[in-house]
Amino acid sequence: MDVIIRTVIKGIAPFIILMGVAIMFHGHLTPxxxxxxxxMVASGFAIIAVAFGADExxxxxxxxAVHMLEGLAILVVAYVILFExxxxxxxxxxxxxxxxxSVEVMALNVAGGxxxxxALTLVVLLLLKE
Amino acid sequence: MxxxxxxxxxxxxxxxxxxxxxxVPLAAILFSxxxxxxxxxxxxxxxxxxxxxxxxxxxxxxxDSFNALMxxxxxxxxxxxxxxxxxxxxxxxxxxxxxxxxxxxxxxxxTLTGDVFNMYVFFEILSIACYGLVAFNTDKEAIEGAxxxxxxxxxxxxxxxxxxxxLYGLTGTLNMADIxxxxxxxxxxxxxxxxxxxxxxxxxxxxxxxFWLPDVxxxxxxxxxxxxxxxxxxxxxxxxxxxxxxxxGFSGVMWMFVAFGVLTMILGGLIAIVQTNVKRMIAYSTISxxxxxxxxxxxxxxxxxxxxxxxxxxxxxxxxxLFLAVGIIIxxxxxxxxxxxxxxxKQLPLVMVCFGIGALSIIGLPPLNxxxxxxxxxxxxxxxxxxxxAIAVIVSAxxxxxxxxxxxxxxxxxxxxxxxxxxxxxxxxxxxxxxAVCVFLGVFPQAAIGAVESAAAALLNQSQYITAVLGGG
Amino acid sequence: MIITLITxxxxxxxxxxxVVAKKNLLKKLIGLGIFxxxxxxxxxxxxxxxxxxxxxxxPENILSFPVRAxxxxxxxxxxxxxxxxxxxxxxxxxxxxxxxxxxxxxxxDKMRDLRD
Numbered sequence: 133m134d135v136i137i138r139t140v141i142k143g144i145a146p147f148i149i150l151m152g153v154a155i156m157f158h159g160h161l162t163p164x165x166x167x168x169x170x171x172m173v174a175s176g177f178a179i180i181a182v183a184f185g186a187d188e189x190x191x192x193x194x195x196x197a198v199h200m201l202e203g204l205a206i207l208v209v210a211y212v213i214l215f216e217x218x219x220x221x222x223x224x225x226x227x228x229x230x231x232x233x234s235v236e237v238m239a240l241n242v243a244g245g246x247x248x249x250x251a252l253t254l255v256v257l258l259l260l261k262e
Numbered sequence: 263m264x265x266x267x268x269x270x271x272x273x274x275x276x277x278x279x280x281x282x283x284x285x286v287p288l289a290a291i292l293f294s295x296x297x298x299x300x301x302x303x304x305x306x307x308x309x310x311x312x313x314x315x316x317x318x319x320x321x322x323x324x325x326d327s328f329n330a331l332m333x334x335x336x337x338x339x340x341x342x343x344x345x346x347x348x349x350x351x352x353x354x355x356x357x358x359x360x361x362x363x364x365x366x367x368x369x370x371x372x373t374l375t376g377d378v379f380n381m382y383v384f385f386e387i388l389s390i391a392c393y394g395l396v397a398f399n400t401d402k403e404a405i406e407g408a409x410x411x412x413x414x415x416x417x418x419x420x421x422x423x424x425x426x427x428x429l430y431g432l433t434g435t436l437n438m439a440d441i442x443x444x445x446x447x448x449x450x451x452x453x454x455x456x457x458x459x460x461x462x463x464x465x466x467x468x469x470x471x472x473f474w475l476p477d478v479x480x481x482x483x484x485x486x487x488x489x490x491x492x493x494x495x496x497x498x499x500x501x502x503x504x505x506x507x508x509x510x511g512f513s514g515v516m517w518m519f520v521a522f523g524v525l526t527m528i529l530g531g532l533i534a535i536v537q538t539n540v541k542r543m544i545a546y547s548t549i550s551x552x553x554x555x556x557x558x559x560x561x562x563x564x565x566x567x568x569x570x571x572x573x574x575x576x577x578x579x580x581x582x583x584l585f586l587a588v589g590i591i592i593x594x595x596x597x598x599x600x601x602x603x604x605x606x607x608k609q610l611p612l613v614m615v616c617f618g619i620g621a622l623s624i625i626g627l628p629p630l631n632x633x634x635x636x637x638x639x640x641x642x643x644x645x646x647x648x649x650x651x652a653i654a655v656i657v658s659a660x661x662x663x664x665x666x667x668x669x670x671x672x673x674x675x676x677x678x679x680x681x682x683x684x685x686x687x688x689x690x691x692x693x694x695x696x697x698a699v700c701v702f703l704g705v706f707p708q709a710a711i712g713a714v715e716s717a718a719a720a721l722l723n724q725s726q727y728i729t730a731v732l733g734g735g
Numbered sequence: 736m737i738i739t740l741i742t743x744x745x746x747x748x749x750x751x752x753x754v755v756a757k758k759n760l761l762k763k764l765i766g767l768g769i770f771x772x773x774x775x776x777x778x779x780x781x782x783x784x785x786x787x788x789x790x791x792x793x794p795e796n797i798l799s800f801p802v803r804a805x806x807x808x809x810x811x812x813x814x815x816x817x818x819x820x821x822x823x824x825x826x827x828x829x830x831x832x833x834x835x836x837x838x839x840x841x842x843x844d845k846m847r848d849l850r851d
Contacts, residue, residue: 163789163810167818255825259832379812386819393826397833405834406846409760412827416767416820417754423816424774430809431781 141183148176152245159241166241170248178256195257202250208243264301264310264323264374267294267337268367275363279356284348287359291344291366295337298370302330307720307730309376317376317731318440324376324731328571328717332373332500335578339493340366342692346586347485349686350593358398358483365391365489372497376731378426378509379436381501385422388497389415389465392490396482407481410474414464421461428454439731442509442724451510458505466498468556469526472549476533479548480541480598484589487541491548492581496574499555503570503721511724512562515646519560524653526553531660535667539598540591543668544584547624550657551577557654558639561646568718569638572710576623576635576703583620583696587613590689591672595679600668605677612690614673616697621665623700626658631703631710739780746773760834760841764827771820775813782806 149172155162156169274290301308308325311317325333344362351358368388375381393415397408430436432451433444445451467475479491506512530550537543555577558570590613597603607614623632636658643650703710720726746769753766783805790800790807831841838846 165814167814171821259828379815383815383819386823390819390822390826393823393830397830400833402837405830405837408830409834409843409846412823412830413754413763413767416771416823416827419819420767420771420774423771424777427774427778427781427809430778430812436808 137183141179145176145180148179149173152176152249156242156245157238159245160237166244167248169241170245171252173245173249174252174256177253181256181260195254198250198254198257201246205243205246205250209240209247264297264308264325265312267297268370268374270294270297271363271367271370275360275367278360278363282356284355284359287363288341288344288348290363291337291341294366294370295334295341298330298333298337301325302334305330305716309731318435318437321375321377321380322437322731323374324438324727325374326717326720326727326730327713328500328503328721329373331571331575331713331717332496333370335575336369336373336493336497337366339489339578339582340369342582342695343485343489343586346488346589346689346692347483349688350485350589351483354398358395361391361394361398362486362489365395369493369497373500376438377436378429378438378441382419382423382426385501386419388494389419392494395486396478396490398483398486399481404481407478411478414474418461418464421457421464423461425454425456425458425461428457437731438504438509439728442511442728443732445510455505455510459502462498462502462505463522466495466502466552467549468522468552469529469549472526472529475549476542476545479545480539484541484585484592487545488582488585488589491545491585492578495548495552496578499552499570499574503559503567506559507567507721508724508727513722515562516560519556520650523553523555523557523560524650526550526556527653527657528553531657531664534664535660537664538600540588540600540603540668540672541585541598543600543664544581544588547661547664548577548581550661551581551624554636554639554654554657557650558642561642563642563645564718564722565638565645566642567722568711568715569635569642571717571721572638572714573635575710575714576631579696579699579703580620580623580632583616583693583700584624586689586693586696587617587620590685590693593689594683594685597679600671603672603678604675605673606679607673608677609680610673610685613685613693616693617673618669619697619700621669623704625662625665629701629704631700631707633704634707634711736780736783736785739776739783743773743776743780746770746776758843760831760843763843764824764831767827768820768824771816775816778809778813778816782809 152169152172152175154169155164155172156166159165159169270290270293274287278287305327307327308323310323310325312321312323315321340362344359347358347362365388368384368386368391371384372381372388375384393408393412396411397404426436428450429441432448432454433441435441435444464471479487482490506516527550530546530548530553534543534546534550537546551573555570555573558573559567561567590610591603591606592598594610595603619630623630626632626636636654639654640651643654750766750768750770750773753769754763757763757766784803786803787805788803790804790810834846835841840846
């Protein structure tokens with residue numbers, strides 16, 4: 133693609149990924165959470181894939197890594213849900229209004245964000261390989 | 263207890279690609295069927311609050327007799343179709359069963375919920391699974407049908423979302439019972455109702471929104487055609503009835519629905535006569551029977567609504583039977599055109615008998631279940647206006663014409679193609695079970711009529727629903 | 736708030752026009768996305784209060800929160816609906832790729848093999 137697009141995206145893509153991760157982690161305080169955060173990180177990877185070609189994007193996050201990430205995220209979600217159902221007294225652990233004010237919601241947000249990220253990146257990579 | 267049904271279905275849907283065996287989705291669907299059967303047998307209204315938040319703040323699932331009946335039918339049909347398709351689908355099976363489990367989860371969620379937005383979310387899960395399943399055989403006409411469905415389906419769902427958004431803006435709550443207490447005869451409520459019914463009419467293929475159905479339903483694989491045309495259309499009718507009677511509380515004759523029902527019946531019947539593709543003809547017949555249901559519940563009387571629900575039940579059973587029987591024929595010969603098939607009666611006698619039972623039931627001959635439901639529709643319309651009864655009888659005669667034509671060209675006459683292998687038992691078993699249910703409900707209709715009348719009473723009794731959800735819960 | 740509602744109405748008209756009148760399949764899908772976004776915009780702007788604050792509880796505004804905060808329910812519902820629209824668009828794009836392989840064109844006028 134164009135020199136302008138490549139230079140701009142080289143500078144912007146890390147910030148997009150970082151902002152997506154921030155939205156994921158603060159999901160229990162501000163609007164956002166797992167889905168918008170995961171979608172933003174996946175858009176960061178998608179924008180690298182569009183500008184530099186699918187191989188460069190696959191160098192940053194390969195299909196095998198995506199599958200492993202998804203498995204890990206599903207395990208975290210299952211663990212949090214089981215823990216929450218059988219041991220109910222876990223919320224509000226580290227104080228109110230702070231970053232760690234509700235641990236299981238944050239864990240679910242991060243794990244869900246990784247799942248969404250994995251799924252959307254898979255879609256982008258598969259569609260680009262056609 | 264009920265939530266385990268949906269959890270089992272969703273777990274089955276997500277675990278099927280992991281363990282690539284077909285016992286995982288079958289076990290999930292069987293478990294949900296057993297849960298729904300136990301709820302149906304108990305016969306009480308079950309209210310389930312999620313996470314302990316009571317309405318109107320939280321999401322509730324309300325199961326009265328109408329919901330229990332629909333849930334039982336949905337999971338039963340899903341189980342029969344899953345058993346049938348273990349042999350029918352020969353490639354990419356894990357994808358098929360994942361989508362089938364997701365579709366059943368969506369259907370069950372729509373029928374069980376008592377919250378308007380929850381219904382929209384499950385309806386979308388159902389629609390997405392359907393888009394994937396219609397495009398399953400990736401040949402040319404399947405892709406064309408899937409394209410039409412994928413462009414028109416989200417449009418219909420957007421209109422439903424628009425209606426829900428307007429309802430929320432007007433009443434400030436998303437709970438069905440709570441909306442029912444805040445309805446006023448205002449023009450903005452009529453607009454919301456119009457958008458909702460418009461979107462649902464597109465999804466249930468009522469004239470004038472029926473044009474996508476004959477291109478979409480036949481190109482799916484046969485078990486999916488059976489599920490789509492019986493249960494998905496039935497769920498569309500269920501949502502319309504729930505919105506009409508429980509949320510908006512209409513009663514008395516609604517001439518708009520009667521008019522649409524009559525138009526749908528006549529148009530579906532007329533176009534079905536000239537079809538040569540068997541599945542397309544049965545799809546048009548589905549449109550016609552949906553018209554019967556609209557006509558029946560547009561009447562608003564107790565008998566009318568009971569007749570509509572019973573015809574819905576019969577439609578689900580008979581349409582599945584017809585599509586699965588046709589599926590056996592297509593599995594053997596690979597042809598769908600009636601002009602190329604012929605004389606299969608000697609080679610597949612069991613399939614001929616079951617198709618015959620299904621066709622006679624839909625035409626309305628005694629002693630089958632179609633006769634009972636059509637008789638109820640005739641007596642319900644006789645009280646309002648004898649003209650409607652005359653139209654219903656004429657459309658039954660049209661149904662007779664095209665089904666006799668299909669039966670004669672496919673099963674009787676000279677043999678045009680060879681059947682080389684025996685039909686597998688798992689494909690014959692659902693067909694035989696459905697035909698047996700048809701005959702049983704026709705000869706002993708008392709069991710079904712009891713369930714249907716209590717369902718109609720629960721549907722029309724809006725105040726009982728509201729006190730059950732808001733007062734006691 | 737009137738501005739957002741007028742913008743939403745314009746989006747609705749544009750979206751509906753694209754779905755109905757354009758012949759290229761990708762343009763129809765874009766029109767579908769625009770139509771869904773009209774509904775989301777209308778839904779969010781229904782919950783707006785003049786001079787309202789974002790619906791986040793902090794130690795300063797915990798007392799006046801129910802009066803001054805913008806309605807958070809439409810925001811949650813629109814998030815859900817955006818996810819749904821995303822899945823439908825992803826599915827529609829894969830079906831479009833399959834259709835392109837069969838028909839070798841994206842013109843919907845030429846994709847009419849199914850007739851009575």
